[in-house]
Amino acid sequence: MDQLASEPSRAPTHPATPVPEELKNVEMFSCLQVSMDWTMKLATAALFLGLTMVVTRDEDEGDMCLYEALSDTDAVLCKGLEVFYPELGNIGCMFVPDCNNYRQKITHWAEPIVKFPGALEGATYILVMVDPDAPSRSSPKAQFWRHWLVTDIKGTDIKKGKLQGQELSPYQPPSPPAQTGFHRYQFFVYLQEGKNISLHSKENKTRASWKMDKFLNRFHLSEPEASTQFMTQNYQDSPNYQTPGTGSSEPRDKPK
DSSP: OHHHHHSOOOOOOOOOOOOOHHHHHHHHHHHHHHHHHHHHHHHHHHHHHHHHHHHHBOTTTOOBOOOOBOOHHHHTTOBBOEEEETTTEEOTTBBOOSSTTHHHHTTTSOOOEEEOTTOOTTOEEEEEEEETTSSOSSSOTTOOEEEEEEEEEEHHHHHHTOOOSEEEEOOOOOOOOTTSOOEEEEEEEEEOTTOOOOOOHHHHHOSTTOOHHHHHHHTTOOSOSEEEEEEEOOTTSOTTSSOTTOOOSOOSSOOO
């Protein structure tokens, strides 16, 4: 009896219940599914980032090519007009990016495609392109520099981006002088209404200091039907030369 009492009590043992194969398969599938879900998410994120880098990376320098919109103040002018340059696309209401030599290329490219989707098919229009910041935005002594003047443009043409009219001032590319900051390049479309538009002999002698307001009043041209603008600076200037849109110093050469 003493021997029996001194022995510690043992809990009754039961054989382990085997886990059904079906449950094992379910558990393995759940773990595998979670792993695959995370793998897919990571792969998708990596793919997205990779595509973004391809689209925005500067091929020459390996830097990001950023397209910066104009400020709200400057964007007020952007109404219904589209301006397309090679490689850049529609540059309306944007800064010309400081990458891929775009600021240099735009000084050599031919005239852009100008499209006015809201043009009336039976109307004729006038296109004006000017630089109000010649020689600089802080000291626009040569405002307005006339870059382009086209009349007798059919509504059906400009609606499709075709300018088949009378070119009173052939297209002159943006060429802001060095160290004059960012220049605005503005495009206006006016309804011609059958008027015979021309420039005075004095106006034809120079593009600088064009009295645009007097020209508009002379032909009783009202508010523009559409307009837009973009901004760029001399390609030799550092991107950090100054805050965009201010302009500070006098030009080293003739403004254009």
